[in-house]
Amino acid sequence: MTYSGAVKVGGPADVHELADLMISKVAVGSMNNNAYLLRCRATGAQLLIDAAAEADTLLHLIGDDGIESVVTTHQHGDHWGALQAVVDATGARTYAGAHDAEGIPVPTDVLVQDGDTITVGRVSLTARHLVGHTPGSIALVYDDPHGHPHVFTGDCLFPGGVGNTGGDAKNFASLLDDVETKLFGQLPDETWVYPGHGNDTMLGTERPHLAEWRERGW
Numbered sequence: 001m002t003y004s005g006a007v008k009v010g011g012p013a014d015v016h017e018l019a020d021l022m023i024s025k026v027a028v029g030s031m032n033n034n035a036y037l038l039r040c041r042a043t044g045a046q047l048l049i050d051a052a053a054e055a056d057t058l059l060h061l062i063g064d065d066g067i068e069s070v071v072t073t074h075q076h077g078d079h080w081g082a083l084q085a086v087v088d089a090t091g092a093r094t095y096a097g098a099h100d101a102e103g104i105p106v107p108t109d110v111l112v113q114d115g116d117t118i119t120v121g122r123v124s125l126t127a128r129h130l131v132g133h134t135p136g137s138i139a140l141v142y143d144d145p146h147g148h149p150h151v152f153t154g155d156c157l158f159p160g161g162v163g164n165t166g167g168d169a170k171n172f173a174s175l176l177d178d179v180e181t182k183l184f185g186q187l188p189d190e191t192w193v194y195p196g197h198g199n200d201t202m203l204g205t206e207r208p209h210l211a212e213w214r215e216r217g218w
Contacts, residue, residue, distance in 0.1 A: 005200030007034070013061055019043075022125050025194065026061055026164040029053025031078045032197055036152060037061050040121025046060065047071065047120035048086065049152050050196065054079060055085035058076075063118065069096040071118060071153025073196060097129060097179040100136030112138055114182075128182045130156040132175025133163035137197030139183065148190035149201075151183060157193060159201040161213050169217065176214055184210065 003016040007027040016023040024037040031210060033052035041043070046067040051058055070092045071078050084105045087094060096104055098111035103209040112118070114129035118140065123146050125140040140152040157179050165171035183191075189204025 005104060005194070006030075006110040012122075013037075018144055018150075020144070021142065023122075023150070023194070024061060026057060027202075028057050029081060033078055034194065034196055034198070035061075036194060037067075038123070038125075040123045043121035043195050045121030047118070047125075048092070049073065051081075051083040052196075053081040055082035055089070058082055058086055059089055062086075066090045067092045068120065069093045069095055069118070071112075071140065072104055072108075073097075073098075073152070073156075074134040075100040076134065076155065079154070079196060080106060081084075097127075097136030098140040099129075099131075099136050100138075103134070103136075104173070109115050109207045125149065127135075128178075130175060130178040131180065132156070132165050132171040134172075135140075137163075141183075141187070143184070148192065149187050150192045150194065151187065152194045153196070155196045157183065157201060157206070158195045158197070159206065160209075161218065165218070167218075172217060176210075180210060 002088040007014050009027045013024045022039040026035050035052050036049040038047045048067050048070045051070050093109045095110045095112050096108045098152050101108040111129045116127045118125045125142050128139045130137045137156050142150045162175050191203040192200045
């Protein structure tokens with residue numbers, strides 16, 4: 001079946017099958033968080049992005065093969081609610097942005113800086129530090145050698161705008177600047193965007209609205 005990225009809490013995962021990577025998206029928890037399981041097709045190694053909630057759902061998605069690592073995109077509690085349970089069950093290494101790790105109650109094994117590489121089997125992801133939604137939010141970019149890039153943006157970029165900055169003009173400007181420079185400025189329109197909540201989008205869909213977002217201030 002064709003991947004749509006439209007998932008709902010209590011419903012099945014949607015699977016995006018790429019040449020080297022399988023991406024399984026599931027919605028969990030009271031805030032409809034997205035969690036993403038990445039599986040290297042060559043090795044079977046797996047990585048989870050945001051153990052947000054519903055540990056049983058996530059562990060069922062992970063299956064008997066387990067995971068090597070869990071990446072937490074940022075420190076807000078709705079993105080790590082099941083992290084301890086998932087780590088306890090799998091022994092996975094934990095990754096988070098260096099400036100957000102103190103706000104995550106589960107110890108972070110690897111502090112992630114802008115430009116760092118995180119691997120899952122033979123697949124490499126590049127971390128992008130985006131400041132504004134939180135001090136240490138990270139996005140993960142997979143530059144598919146067989147197609148267009150894919151980016152997991154946490155709560156920094158959604159269809160229709162950047163993440164919530166609580167009405168703080170400085171944080172909003174910082175987040176939009178980083179998103180423009182490190183995502184829109186470096187990746188093509190065909191880049192698929194996987195956000196922390198809700199439906200997916202593409203950079204090309206959102207790019208025409210950047211000036212509009214800056215003018216409205218949110």
